[in-house]
Amino acid sequence: MSKLFALVDCNNFYASCERLFAPQLIGRPVVVLSNNDGCIIARSNEAKALGIAMGAPYFKCEKLLKARGVEVFSSNYALYGDISSRVMSLLGQLEPEMEVYSIDEAFLHLTAMAGGTLTDYGRELRRTVRRWTGIPVSIGIGPTKTLAKVAGHLAKKNEALQGVFDITSAxxxxxxxxxxxxxxxxxxxxxxxxxxxxxxxxxxxxxxxxxxxxxxxxxxxxxxxxxxxxxxxxxxxxxxxxSRKSIASSKSFGYQVESLTELKEALATYIEQAAVRLRGQHLLANSLEISLTTNRFSKTAAHYSGRAVVTLPEATASTTVLIRHALPALSGLYRPGLCYQKAGVVLFGLVPETFYQANLFRPRDQKGGALMAALDQINARWGRATIQHGAAGFAKPWKNRQEQKSPAYTTSWQELPVVKASLP
DNA sequence: TCTGGGGTCCTAGGACCC
DNA sequence: TCTGGGGTCCTAGGACCC
CATH class of the missing domain: 1.10.150.20 (5' to 3' exonuclease, C-terminal subdomain)
Known part of the structure; x- marks a missing residue:
């Protein structure tokens, strides 16, 4: 018998994560907003039942949400990422042939069963994940990934299936x-x-x-x-x-930014964030692309979108070098008088650190690596941007909004949940 | 006032080479 | 009069995913 695919999909994942440490939210409508509190990107079943659409702009439905008593959260990726890795590592222990497909989905190869149906086995998996991590999942089983996805859809929508559907049984x-x-x-x-x-x-x-x-x-x-x-x-x-082909960091601003100085600070900040991830994966970038756009929804001003590619003299993971090459290119994209809404950087041409190819005409910068390593260690211990490049600015007035973020319950010592117990 | 962010893959067309 | 053909690489744009 050929192997079947199972798709394990966390139900309303971000909303489920918020509920883990706030059990009073169970049974209540919950939504999670995108970065900058812009759109709705996750909804609990109760919120779906109220007719709240996926991707709806928050400012357009804020009143409705308030009126219906919906609990609203800014996105908390530290929390979701950590809970995701718990779910994935558990699934990997239960079924060694696993592909982590996204933050809330994994494909498994199901091995042949000794007694019992695949559906029974799926239900057992589901109970285990629920018990060990607190996250509800649905499981679709099929002979191909696409059919497993179809099965997963049905498993999620049809209550009678109890979260698991094997399409080969139908x-x-x-x-x-x-x-x-x-x-x-x-x-x-x-x-x-x-x-x-x-x-x-x-x-x-x-x-x-x-x-x-x-x-x-x-x-x-x-x-x-x-x-x-x-x-x-x-x-x-x-x-x-x-291995990754690109690493990107881009964000909308909290307000429309006009000044080149602020744009440069924002871009340098995004480069710092992308470079940390680059080093974390032991990669070097050969080139970068920067982009700058105005609000694409504006009815009064024409939309401007500029991008520029910079080829670096040699592959690097140094924030300093990346910033030094990116900022002049930003000046080239800048059009005075426009109100900008978003900037970003993509690092690409990624190669493993060990593949470093020396430039014939210049010695390799040896100090940079140690400096970046020290920077990363300090920031990992004391919090992002404890030490940062001056180019990234300090006040960062353009930073986007995240007004309703829950604590990083599982990844920050300062934000651990406190449990109070008293003897009877 | 206010509309996310980070990825991947495919195709068409142009530049360039011999 | 009359100007090839085949290949590769690069880029921009479009489509998709969560």
């Missing part, structure tokens, strides 16, 4: 015939629109399209999706972590 075509094509993994809004115009509205329609037509209309990725719906695995379990 009539697949009957299920796909009722499954909207727009909800198929890999079919986004644009492709769904295009497919609908051609009369392809369900996953079953997509499955039955001709290969040539799919290839032409949706490219190789669309053809792969259709094959996967037919039960032919095209995507494998990626269980050894591949």
């Amino acid at each position: 009539d697949v075509d009957e299920i796909l015939g009722r499954f909207p094509v727009a909800e198929v993994w890999g079919i986004g809004r644009r492709l769904a629109e295009r497919l609908t115009l051609c009369g392809v509205t369900t996953a079953l329609d997509l499955k039955n399209c001709g290969d040539g037509w799919l290839r032409k209309k949706l490219s190789i990725t669309g053809l792969r999706t259709a094959m996967e719906l037919r039960g032919v695995p095209c995507l494998t379990l990626e269980n050894c972590p591949v």
Whole structure:
């Protein structure tokens, strides 16, 4: 028997994390906001039931949320990241063949069962994750990743399934015939629109399209999706972590920024953040791209979006070097008089530290590495930006809003939850 | 006043080379 | 009069995911 895929998906993950340390939230509607408190990016079931849309701008539904008594949180990635790694490491212990697909999803290869059904086994997995981490999950099982995703959808939506659905135990075509094509993994809004115009509205329609037509209309990725719906695995379990191709840091400002000085501070700050991650993964960057944009929703001003690529003289992980090369490029993108909303940096051309290729015409800077290592150690111990580059500014008035953030319960000594117990 | 951030992959077209 | 063909690399843009 060939191996099956199981998709383990944490239910309403961010909202579930907030509830872990605030049990009074259980049963209440909870939403989590994106960075800058901009949009709604996670909703508890109770919030979904109130008709609160995914991605809705916060300022447009703030009143409704208040009126309905919805608990609102700014995103707390320190917390979500830590809880995620607990869930993933537990899953890895239970099923060694695992791919961590995202912060709240993992694919597993299920090995053959000795007695009992896969559904029973899935329920056992689910109970264990719940008991050990406090996080509720849904599990979809299928012969391909795409079918496991379909099964996962149903497991989450249909209460009677108790969180687990094995699509191989059902009539697949009957299920796909009722499954909207727009909800198929890999079919986004644009492709769904295009497919609908051609009369392809369900996953079953997509499955039955001709290969040539799919290839032409949706490219190789669309053809792969259709094959996967037919039960032919095209995507494998990626269980050894591949090295990153890029590391990005970009953020919206708390207000519209006009001055080049402030933009430079913001960009230097984002470079510091990206570079910490670069060093954490023992990589060097060969080039970087910076970007600067105005508000794309503005009805009064034309949208401006500039980007520039800088090739570095040699691969580096030094924040100082990265900042030194990026800031002049920023001046080149700057148009006086515009109000900017967002800036960012992407580091790419990443190579492992050990692959460092010397520049023929200049000696390697040996001190930089030790300096950065010391910087990272200090900041890891005493908090981000305990020591930082002057270029990144101090007051940082442009910083975005995060007004309703919960404590980093599990990753900061200062913010540990306090438990008070008294003897009877 | 206020609309996220960080990734990946694919394709088309142009530059360039021999 | 009449100006090739095949290959590679790079970039921008579009699409998707969570």
